[in-house]
Amino acid sequence: MHDSADQGVPVPPTDRSAGAGVFPGERSATAHSFATRLADFAPELPEPVWKSLFLQTSGHILAGQAVLQGADSMGHDLSTVDADHYPDLPSAEVLAQIRRQAPDSPELKFAHLLSFMRDINADTLAIAAGAMRHLRSFAVPSEPEGTGALDIADLSAHLLEDGLLLPSLQGTGHHTIPPVMKALLRRLYDDRDRHSESRSRRALGASAAEWLKAPASYHSEGFDEALLQVAEAGEWSALTDLWAHRGHALMIDHFDATLEAFSNVPEAQAQNSAVLAEALGDCLQVDEVRRRLRSSDGLTVLNEVNFEHSAVPTLDSQMERIKDGDFTVDDILIMAIASMRRQKVLGQSDQGLQVARAAQELINDSRHFQSAPSRLCEARFHLEYGITTMFVGDLTGSVQLLRRSIIITELASASSPYLLLPAHAYSALAYAMLGNGPSSDAHLGHFDELKDQTRFGSPHTLTAYSLARMIRAMDGLDLDAASRHSARLTDPSLGHHSWLGVVQYRSLLGILRSDVGIEGKRLQQIIDTNRSSLPADGLLLDTLQLMLVCLHLAQGQTHLAQNVLLDAETESPYIVLARAQLHLTIGEHGTAAHLANRVLSEKSLDLHARASARAVQAASLLGKGELVEADSAFVDALEYCRIAASLIPVSIVPKPLRDQLIERSSSAAEWDLLAPVFASESGATDGATDGAIGGPDGRGAGERVRHRLLGLGETLRIRDGHTLLSPSQRQLLALLDTQSSVSAIAAELHLVEGTVKNKLSNLYARLGVRNRRDALARGYEYGYLPTER
Secondary structure (H helix, E strand, O other), rough: OHHHOOOOOOOOOOOOOOOOOOOOOEEOHHHHHHHOOOOOOOOOOOHHHHHHHHHHHHHHHHHHHHHHHHHHHOOOHHHHOHHHHHHOOOOOHHHHHHHHHHHHHHHHHHHHOOOOOEEEOOOHHHHHHHHHHHOOOOOOOOOOOOOOOOHHHHHHHHHOOOOOOEEOOOOOOEEEEEEEHHHHHHHHOOOOOOOOHHHHHHHHHHHHHHHHOHHHHHHOOOOOHHHHHHHOOOOOHHHHHHHHHHHHHHHHHHHHHHHHHHOOOOOHHHHOOHHHHHHHHHHHHHHHHHHOOOOOHHHHHHHOOOOOOOOOOOOOHHHHHHHHHHHHHHHHHHHHHHHHHHHHHHOOHHHHHHHHHHHHHHHHOOOOOOOOEEEEEEHHHHHHHHHHHHHHHHHHHHHHHHHHHHHHHHHHHOOOOHHHHHHHHHHHHHHHHHHHHHHHHHHHHHHHHHHHHHOOOOOHHHHHHHHHHHHHHHHHHOOHHHHHHHOOOOOOOOOOHHHHHHHHHHHHHHHOOOOOOOOHHHHHHHHHHHHHHOOOOOOHHHHHEEEEEEEHOOOOOHHHHHHHHHHOOOHHHHHHHHHHHHHHHHHOHHHHHHHHHHHHOOOOOHHHHHHHHHHHHHHOOOOOOOOOHHHHHHHHHHHHHHHHHOHHHHHHHOOOHHHHHHHHHHOOOHHHHHHHHHHHHHHHHHOOOOOOOOHHHHHHHHHHHHHHHHOOOOOOOOOOOOOOOOHHHHHHHHHHHOOOOHHHHHHHHHHOHHHHHHHHHHHHHHHHHOOOOOOOHHHHHHOOOOOOO
């Protein structure tokens, strides 16, 4: 650890006379006797100065003499010097005298080590005792003259008896060293070994690094001091291991010490370790927020920070170094996490998935790595992987990855709310979006319990939690609670689709409240802006288009709903469901029922979509007059709603048909089975119970569910008789409005006039009119033609 050329020759222990203290020279018991003994050096000093000097030296005469003579040699009157600067004054002459008289005892060497510690308690005493073996040139007798081996209690007892350790005001069991004495102790061995100070710091750092490995040290009082000693000694491998196994939990549990220790990591070290680069960058980011908030409370600051890991390199930029073996498995996981976050911010979560898969391939290649990843880094990787998977619309894959993150975190010794809180929040959101209400509620309950215990939650985590709560409130048709949760959500920027779910479910809330407003234009703008970066599999785009169709149908804008579906590039179950809803609203019940059957034939369909398709099927059958079949389909839809714990599927049906289905099924047992699902729904989470459905033992609960559904306003407006036109027919209608003659239309379409006349006849028949004037009037009525020029 040290260069042997710098170690010198150990000095044999100096015998002490009976009653001699640890520190050489006499010691006074009171400030008055202290001043009397030193009166020859400063006869005119005021009493407050004597008292201050007495406290700073704990009454040691030689220490006081060193300060007085040093001040005199510098031409200072001690009464004009601030007490904080007394440790800067000891004279070289007295220091030499102290060195000559200083016994080379274990107690004094122990005090020398403690002088490099800021806080002294049982834990830091143990660190210093462990560091003594690293001093090398300072020989420590294992059995001082006439005594047995000294343990830590003996060492500290000697120091307390001699006044080198004084009780601290910080609390019971804490001690400090008087400032002047601390300065003298640090320089005590300088004449024997000019490297003693750096040697002592390194010795403490090595011992502290070893001590930090013990799990019990994490929650001990001395952890902060040990962390600072490790950083000061430059034990970077120890800091790397600590961050890899504890991560951001360090900031929660040891806020100030973590920021101070990791903010001082040299840039060269950060370039060689992605783990240290993350620690450095994140601590600097937190420190910046701390200064901006002017707060020293760790949780207050951390609750305002979204860690972007800006100092961590991207995974693809380090591939050559990875192949050369320059990075550990933990480094690769940290780089993958940072890369996924950056891609998410750019609205390119699908590329983030590619990064995650590449990282998995790398760490599974045993040729490059001999060690396994830390549990914490592995759990964090799966957490970020699960969140990224959610943003591309793969909710089933997301919940599996998030579940693995939770399991790994709970198994790890460093189980931390920093991971469990977001994992539960995003799991709750994914299940809510999948239509699995019971699982969502379970994760929301775990989140609430952890949040109450820790008072911690990052902005992104709270957004996921609030959105999940909003969805679950809408599932129970508690629209007031849903509005409260919606108000806590921040609008996402147009170029960032990480939180498209916010706009999507605010649109749903507008439909349920019959207050759509500008949600349709906002959602259309979001889709158009992000279309090029939405994942290729189309699932996320399909669900957004489904919601946009519902928004237009809620406003009776059938032609706009048809426009969305004409632009749809797939025939996914969600697009087919949207087509079924469109045909249902215009009274084409047979087509709607057929399309609903297509959706129900899909095997990999979430419960929410299946319940919605069954409800549309029931309404379509009712419209066709097939009452028995409609009643059976609606009861089946209620059963799906019970499993999904959501009333939304039966809500997104035109009100006249919905109310008939509810009245016709009033005696069905499914209502009383459905109601208990919502007995402790979202109203209770806000400290109220009026939002809950149900009563004691579920008695009368089914009637309350029906009452709530019957009181719900129109969600999809019926436009009976509205005719859907093909794209070519809409083009012909637009030309009919702008061109004066058949020949002009034929020229525009590059067709012969006879063909145009046949097409016009088909258009008139489709619209149910006989002439051009009535066709244009119907076009304006249906919204196919603009009302403003």
